[in-house]
Amino acid sequence: MTALPLEAPDHERVLISHGRRSGLTIIVAVHSTRLGQALGGARVWRYASWTDGLADALRLSQAMTMKNAAAGLARGGGKAVVVIPDGAPLDGRAVHDAMLDLGDAVESLGGAYMTAEDVGTSAERMAVVAERTAHVCGLPAEQGGVGEPADATAAGVHASILATLEHVFGSRDLAGRHLVISGLGQVGGRLARSLAAGGAELTVTDVATGKRALADELDAAWVDPADAHLVEADVFVPCGLGGALTPEVVRDLRVRAVVGAANNQLASREVAGLLTERGIVWAPDFVVNAGGVIYLDVASGDDADADALDARIAAIGDTVASVLRSADEHGTTTLAAADRLAHARLDAAN
């Protein structure tokens, strides 16, 4: 459960609407348009109450402002949440109706927010949203869209891992480095392949045991999901759900660095301090996993160019390197350093 924050939100606009077709609560939180139209995914998720969905939308949209600013995009932060009440059935028709309702909600904001896929949505579902609004990206390629962004996200995480290795060990060489990947989905699976191809020794896990086939294919060791953080290695790579880094997990980690795709890895902001105290270098998630949003922004523009996109994705590694250096120079956590970078870009837009 995500509790609503006690402090007043600093969001520009929050729309809470009752979907006329689906009957579901649809929330669109526009945190900031200071750098441009807000961009962030639409999440379809089960919540115990609609206020939990609202809390999620408030938090996730604020995080998108930081992610887009740190990535140097001319984009603000926003997020949409379609609240599925616990226990409610969710068939194809209901999701279709919810996507049309989401399209109407997005359209009513007059271009303040552009939506895209996120947990529980997909390129195909964005195509339904597009029946009601033009403010949507990431449609399937066969409908003229740019598709899902997992390749770009994985490439950005890979670049971030190399930058972190250089910071910690003075070398970007993956050969002989031992990495533990937790979560072998769209991003983690791609990353496992690219890291293995680079010569890394891998230990991997997923709550879906069917992913063991990928471990076998890559000659990677398999560990129980609950024990992944106990493996002695160079880098822990969280690629499952958020909140994996609790104080208890950080206490038990036996790695020099944590770099992964998962959003909102820290169970609370304080965990950034615990990682620093333990001498574990944490590459901030919203810097590391920005490849997807960079892809959606660049690829859906009129002058999309594959080389320019590759350069922007590779530059995520440079941003990670500068955040890690800045944390050392200022004697702060890496989270504070990434926040400084994002705030500097937001302030410069004033």
Ligand SMILES: NC(=O)c1ccc[n+]([C@@H]2O[C@H](COP(=O)([O-])OP(=O)(O)OC[C@H]3O[C@@H](n4cnc5c(N)ncnc54)[C@H](O)[C@@H]3O)[C@@H](O)[C@H]2O)c1
């Ligand atoms: N897809 C993108 O482009 C993108 C962009 C930015 C951030 N992210 C974030 O990266 C993470 C992974 O995204 P994805 O698109 O690969 O999602 P996904 O759903 O395809 O994969 C997640 C995988 O993690 C596994 N998992 C869930 N809980 C786990 C646990 N406790 N231990 C081990 N494995 C677990 C799931 O079984 C699944 O295989 C998410 O947090 C997502 O928000 C993804």
